[in-house]
Amino acid sequence: MIEICEVGPRDGLQNECKIVPAETKVELITRLIDSGIRNIEAVSFVNPKVVPPMADAEEVLKLLPKRNGVRFGGLVLSRSGLERALKTDVDFLHVVTTTSDSFNLRNVKRTVEQAVGELSLVIKEGAASGKGVAGVLGTAFGCPFEGDVPFENVLKVAERFMEAGCTEITLADTTGMANPIQVQKIAESFFDAFGKDLSLGLHFHNTRGLGLANVLAGYQAGVRRFDSSIAGLGGCPFAPKAVGNVCTEDMINMFHGMGVNTGTDLPSVLETAKWMETVMERPLDGMLMKAGIA
């Protein structure tokens, strides 16, 4: 059994050129829940001026159906994001930093050390409020400006985040640089460092066609939670260098072929992917939509 964390409504739609209204996001999320997905990164509490497609976080959360066993996550990058999140009933805060100074300075004008210092307080306060807190570590498999990110640096950020109150860690391949051997090594090192019970997730982009090969390598190394995006949303050709996440239905198809339970109904997920293509009014990256279930 693996767990899917569906990030299409957040990481996917954030990287599309067309802005989708809150009602459509809610319909998308409702459909995903109906197909069996139980962990959804639904919103982002990022500055609405910086990321307009995510400005409606509070509205989306208000409109979302409440269902037993379904968990909604929201991205938190700063104290101001935390303050917004704590006024909502979002279940999990996904607290994010990259692990490369060059990338982090360009992205949020802070070194990794500065970011981790500030975010540790955010994590503590979030955890104290009773919400779940997940730590998401970007550029964990390489940085487009620095190249390799030393594994020790990634591990150190994870330690600080877990000390502050994160109960799970997701390693993100922000710009699609991971390869299967590296995925295996990093995942095994994380289990060695934090124990086999660590709730470890992986977040891949299909930038260089390696998304599912990396998911496979992570699964073989013992990882059981994977981020993915319905229809491979997030690769709008007009967005600068955006390439979609691993595609949810393509990933489910792989796991079902391998005899691994995902808790989801693939034909129903596939229908939602096709519907999403009509919503976005452009061909999306998912392959199963074109080929059909084998």
Next chain:
Amino acid sequence: MIEICEVGPRDGLQNECKIVPAETKVELITRLIDSGIRNIEAVSFVNPKVVPPMADAEEVLKLLPKRNGVRFGGLVLSRSGLERALKTDVDFLHVVTTTSDSFNLRNVKRTVEQAVGELSLVIKEGAASGKGVAGVLGTAFGCPFEGDVPFENVLKVAERFMEAGCTEITLADTTGMANPIQVQKIAESFFDAFGKDLSLGLHFHNTRGLGLANVLAGYQAGVRRFDSSIAGLGGCPFAPKAVGNVCTEDMINMFHGMGVNTGTDLPSVLETAKWMETVMERPLDGMLMKAGIA
């Protein structure tokens, strides 16, 4: 170290709408050789009326540069193909059948048993002529009309082909139905049946996005030869909804990231992929062309 069998000039160009002249095929193959590729499926001795893009097999072979250590293969599906091949200096005959009656009847109007009977004679005569003979078994991972193809059936065809004189076997996922667990199981079963020294190759299509994940699974199971197509060109013209082969430069990028030698120069292969896009006058499927080498 892995060996790439480049099938773009044959399996790729066969399924493109634009017909490419012999001189361009020769330029493509020459570029691939200059990038380090040593095994190239260059032509097909199929009926020119059925597959017009491949009608120039003899001309392409005459124009190709002769280089030490480079091997040119040609597809042979029948006795008439063999007769043409034997009049050329092609190095290897790639003798093909599918392993599913339904598929084979639609494709070449013969049951698998009938095809294997005829092709065994072709293989014997080809081997007796001094040329190398490789057996290629299509639908080895599933048939779009029948579903699963029993492993025993695939193994039986391989046995007959090797008895007749094939020195290597390639298992082909004609319509992109393979999954990594299945690849692992079939590859291991082949090594169990024929010994670890079996020259086993795998031929995947990226129909459902699993091309590189399946290559990875095959590599992990001990396979060291993989078919791929420059820029992701092509697919099987007889298979419903087939899409391109695994993309050569994307596969090289994966293996180099994993520290596995391919004997090729990736930047130079990538240049050829980009050139191929200008030749075909349409965007091709390769991902690395868009994202660049990490």
